[in-house]
Amino acid sequence: MARIYTRMGDSGTTKLYGGENVPKDHARLCVLGTIDELMAHIGVVRSINDHSGIERLLEEVQQILFEVGADFANPSATESRIRTADIAGLEREIDRLTESCPELQAFILPGGTPVAAHLHIARTVCRRAEREIVALSSTVSIPALTLAFINRLSDLLFALARYANAESGVVDTEWKPRN
Numbered sequence: 001m002a003r004i005y006t007r008m009g010d011s012g013t014t015k016l017y018g019g020e021n022v023p024k025d026h027a028r029l030c031v032l033g034t035i036d037e038l039m040a041h042i043g044v045v046r047s048i049n050d051h052s053g054i055e056r057l058l059e060e061v062q063q064i065l066f067e068v069g070a071d072f073a074n075p076s077a078t079e080s081r082i083r084t085a086d087i088a089g090l091e092r093e094i095d096r097l098t099e100s101c102p103e104l105q106a107f108i109l110p111g112g113t114p115v116a117a118h119l120h121i122a123r124t125v126c127r128r129a130e131r132e133i134v135a136l137s138s139t140v141s142i143p144a145l146t147l148a149f150i151n152r153l154s155d156l157l158f159a160l161a162r163y164a165n166a167e168s169g170v171v172d173t174e175w176k177p178r179n
Contacts, residue, residue, distance in 0.1 A: 017074040027136040028072055034129040035069045041122040049115050051167060054160060057093060061153065068146060072136075080143035087145065090152040097159040101166045108172040112165035119161035126154040 008014070013021050014029065022029065039062050046058050067081040110120035130150045133142055165172055 017070075018076050020075055027132065027139065028075065031072050031129060031132045031136055032069055034125060034132055035065055035072065038122060038125045038129055039065050039069075041118065041125055045115055045118045045122060048118065049164075051115070051164065054115070054164065057156075057160070061156070064149070065153075068149070071143070071146060075140070078141075080146040080149075082143065082145040082149045084145065087148050087152050090149070090156050094152070094156050094159045097156075097163040101159075101162045102171075106174040106176075108162075109175055110161070111173060112161070112170045113168045115168075116161040116164040116170070119157050119164060123154050123157035123161065126150060126157055130154065 009024065012024050014024055015021050016028070042058050042062055042065075046055060046062075049055055049058070064082070064086060071077050071080050071082075110124075111117050130147070133147055133150060136142060137147070162172060
């Protein structure tokens with residue numbers, strides 16, 4: 001097996017798929033790092049989760065996110081690996097999960113069960129990835145399906161957090177504006 005370390009990044013640069021050398025603070029690498037962070041947060045959720053439906057869904061999401069990362073690692077990729085069916089699948093899951101939860105009457109505060117709280121963290125990391133993708137899109141072409149997938153994924157993570165709380169009998173805490 002090859003060594004984990006290559007020493008190639010010691011100068012503050014890294015090589016993208018295809019051989020282009022870029023600084024480690026390049027916008028493309030910021031997106032890749034945030035996608036990686038998102039996958040790690042989802043991994044935390046999977047490690048503490050005991051809902052089988054959530055587990056299956058989160059593993060599938062991680063698999064797809066790995067493909068999103070591969071797309072961003074390849075500057076010459078012209079098409080995303082994301083398909084319209086991937087986005088439609090997220091929307092179906094969001095609808096299914098939402099039906100199992102009390103109707104939202106107000107904004108809610110992140111929290112509840114450990115699973116829900118970590119799903120909320122994953123949601124915020126997903127939103128950051130979306131902002132970084134939009135920033136990168138000002139300099140390179142980004143497939144619209146990739147951005148739509150990440151946008152919908154943050155909605156799914158929100159729905160999953162609510163579902164995890166509801167399944168555990170925990171009521172979401174509503175935000176109450178101060179007078």
